[in-house]
Amino acid sequence: MRYIETELIKEKVQETLVKINFEFDEGYIKVLENAFMREEAALGKEVLKDLLENAKIALNEKIPICQDTGMVNVYIELGQDVTLKGRPLHEAVNEAVKGAYKENYLRPSIVEDPISRKNTGDNTPAIIHFELVSGEKVTIFILAKGGGSEQICHVGMLSPHQGIEGVKEFVLSVVKEAGPNPCPPVILGVGIGGNFDYVAYLAKKALLRSWGERHPDPFYADIELELISRINELGLGPGGLGGKFYVLDVRVATYPTHIAQLPVAVAFNCNAFRIGKIEI
């Protein structure tokens, strides 16, 4: 049994939120640089150049990478041999969001009611997912995710007979519809299986995977690569202005499903890929 103070979690979450709003991780910068070097379409290349310059300015002058500093998505994998002490974990996380956003001039983008739409003023609440895992570690993934790329995420309840071809067609049709709106180049998470709500969770969580990591099943690893090529062959390019790089990675996550179902979800993340990982 290990005791962890939720105050410690609060501090780490707050620190991470501040960092990711101003600084991309190195792996992602490399991916962007590589795309910039290889892009051949003039307007598309210009977009990638802007994004690299933007990243430098954000870091050096401490201006947020994007003005949409996002809704905070938190994925907590809690070791079941951990006992938490202090205030409730969700409260600690929301306190971290409040601190990070208010103290660092990040934009409050959350309204307290979807219809009456009054801004909460401190970007709370976050969307928090808890998952129990074995062991005595806590792993927290954080995604500060903008509205533009969230707004065009899709769930499709396909029929089992549509199979993998149906899944690919669904992903391609969602991408065509999205076009320039989610600020490409994008990273795509694709969930396949589970049920209506779980498939969206799978797709979103797939976004958190590391660069270069493929689905453990070679069948799905190949689907990931095929989707990357087929999406980029649409020619939409950076910014949707034409070119080679619309998507930088496709990450598939799968789960068993019901005999009558084939759920598919497509989660977009925009070029402002603000992602953090905390291990305690």
Add this chain to the structure above:
Amino acid sequence: MAHYDLRVPFVEKGIVEALKAGDKISLTGTIYTARDAAHKRIKQELEEGSFHYFPLTGAVIYYCGPTPAPPGRVIGSAGPTTSYRMDPYVSLLVQHGVKGFIGKGKRSQEVKEVLKTHGGVYLIATGGAGALLSTRILSAKVIAYPDLGPEAIFEFYVKDFPVIVGIDTHGNDIYEIGPSMWLNTLQKNPLNPSER
């Protein structure tokens, strides 16, 4: 695809009509931000005849909700938001004299028609480049609806603010032209597999 340095608001006659989808423009002058909530209020006030916050003739509206200005800066991150949510308001604004809209993402067929009929232009700023764009904003002040926070109307004085022409007054759309030009190039010179 040409490159122009232009002053805003667009007061000179014929200037908007001369622009072509894909042209690069550096804007210098005054622009006004407005996004979802501000548009709702502008519409209401225009219909009531009480709108008075800035002159609409020749104006350029920027779909943007910036991050707050930290001490020592005029504004925080200030890139474009997705434009389609403001599609229903374009017709009304253009009829009141607005000449340009800066945003990112696709517009409706109706917007294209309105821009064609009344002479207006849709300009695209790089989505996700809010820090970079912020450095081109030399002054900023809230001139209406301060209660809306980031959705208030800001008056920005910009210098060399980089945009490209998205939809011109002839109905051309760079989101259609750009990708199809690239696909044509590819047809003539296919990439070898290692280059994909």
